[in-house]
Amino acid sequence: xxxxxxxxxxxxxxxxxxxxxxxxxxxxxxxxxxxxxxxxxxxxxxxxxxxxxxxxxxxxxxxxxxxxxxxxxxxxxxxxxxxxxxxxxxxxxxxxxxxxxxxxxxxxxxxxxxxxxxxxxxxxxxxxxxxxxxxxxxxxxxxxxxxxxxxxxxxxxxxxxxxxxxxxxxxxxxxxxxxxxxxxxxxxxxxxxxxxxxxxxxxxxxxxxxxxxxxxxxxxxxxxxxxxxxxxxxxxxxxxxxxxxxxxxxxxxxxxxxxxxxxxxxxxxxxxxxxxxxxxxxxxxxxxxxxxxxxxxxxxxxxx
Numbered sequence: 400x401x402x403x404x405x406x407x408x409x410x411x412x413x414x415x416x417x418x419x420x421x422x423x424x425x426x427x428x429x430x431x432x433x434x435x436x437x438x439x440x441x442x443x444x445x446x447x448x449x450x451x452x453x454x455x456x457x458x459x460x461x462x463x464x465x466x467x468x469x470x471x472x473x474x475x476x477x478x479x480x481x482x483x484x485x486x487x488x489x490x491x492x493x494x495x496x497x498x499x500x501x502x503x504x505x506x507x508x509x510x511x512x513x514x515x516x517x518x519x520x521x522x523x524x525x526x527x528x529x530x531x532x533x534x535x536x537x538x539x540x541x542x543x544x545x546x547x548x549x550x551x552x553x554x555x556x557x558x559x560x561x562x563x564x565x566x567x568x569x570x571x572x573x574x575x576x577x578x579x580x581x582x583x584x585x586x587x588x589x590x591x592x593x594x595x596x597x598x599x600x601x602x603x604x605x606x607x608x609x610x611x612x613x614x615x616x617x618x619x620x621x622x623x624x625x626x627x628x629x630x631x632x633x634x635x636x637x638x639x640x641x642x643x644x645x646x647x648x649x650x651x652x653x654x655x656x657x658x659x660x661x662x663x664x665x666x667x668x669x670x671x672x673x674x675x676x677x678x679x680x681x682x683x684x685x686x687x688x689x690x691x692x693x694x695x696x697x698x699x700x701x702x703x
Contacts, residue, residue, distance in 0.1 A: 402430035402498055403481030403563065407471035409437040411489035412446050417606075421492045423455050427499035431457045435475050438465030467578035469571035476566045483518065485560035492604040493558075500600050501560060504539070508596060516541075517593035520559025521602035531556045531605055535597040542597060543590030544583070549638035549645060558603035565593060577623045584627050587635060625660060628653035629670035636676045650679045654687025659694070 406418055422432055436443055439462075447460045463474060476484060483505065487493070494500075504519045523531045532555005535547070547553045569589050571580050632649045639646045657667045667684070671677045 400429065400431055400481040401427075401502060402483050402485055402560070403433050403475070403479035404430050404485050404487050404498075405433045405435070405472070405475040405479065406487050406489055406491075407435050407437055407468050407475065408439065408443060408489035409465065410439045410441045410443070412439070412441045412443045414490035415443065415446060417490060417492040417604075418487050419450055419456070421487075421495075421497070421604075424495040425498050426496050427502055429502075430498060431459060431480055433475055433478060434458065434460045435471040436460065436462045437467070437471050438463065467580075469577075469580040469582075470573055473570050473573070476563060476570070479563045482563055483560045484563040484566055490606055492606070493602060494604070497602045500598075500602055504596055504598050504600075515594055516562075517565045517589050517595055518559050518561040519596045519598060520557050521598045521600045523556035523558055523603040523605040524601045525605055528601075530601065534599045538599045540597045541594050543594055544586045545590045545635060545638065547595075547597065548583075549635065549642040552642070556603070556605045557597075559595065559597075561589065565589060572627070574623055580624055581627055581631065584631055587631070591634075623656075623660070625653055625656040625662070626670060628656065629667075629676075632676045632679060633671055633673050636673050636679070639675060639679065647679055647683050650676075650683030651687045651690065654680065654684040655690045655694075658688055658691035 404418075404422060406415070408415060418432075422430070434447060436447075444460065444462070447458065450456070451458045451460070459478070461474065461478065463471065472486065483501070485498075485501070500521065501519050504521075505513075508516055522534065525531055533553045535553060536551060542551070566589075569585050571585055628649055632646070632653055635646060635649065653670075654667060664684070668677055668680060671680055
């Protein structure tokens, strides 16, 4: 099996057909569709059972109690049969040649170099076919996710796969009562060891305003990830000169959610080992505190 197309879903029966229809139309057919249902209470299972009976696509369905997208991803990686792991959110659509495009670019990497790469990432377009965000500096550009974001300032929706073998060495952390983990924590960690081939091909149709989160985000379930923002601040501090605002934003979030957990200032700064990371935190902390004061008590949004 070449691809595992993986979809974590929660009460998204009304949008899942986008993924299904897109997969049925693919010109490259060496894939499985693995779905982890994160505790849905709608008719998701009945819908998928019907698609399985149609036999148009190889589908595997697993149910788990509502635990969050990061837990569903870990579950999917363990079960994946494909060599390449592509996360398709439950409201995604993509062109008929998306998997063929990914596979072609992956095979174009010389055999001797391919072990140094984790995958291929391309562009997204809106419903009118307009590219969302920035193109990459070249049509084929080998780099990593942190450099792309911090050094080259590439913004906007992107979509790509990772080698399943690589992902199994970088599981999302799981803590009790935690429903959200910033995905950049994992993608940047992978990027410190592996390259990605970035390509200026449209591989995903992005639906503006779609909401694919698997669990409600609130101070109670976001704030436990404060330690991960501290880890990101330490790990990415070398990019301060390239993207000071982006690095400061990580410090703001680390402080913001630490205040939700009633962490002392000594505890917060003690999580940071790099002196420049501590300096950024000192600068960002007042902003984080103000955001904490204005966060709704029952629901907080997270700007990434």
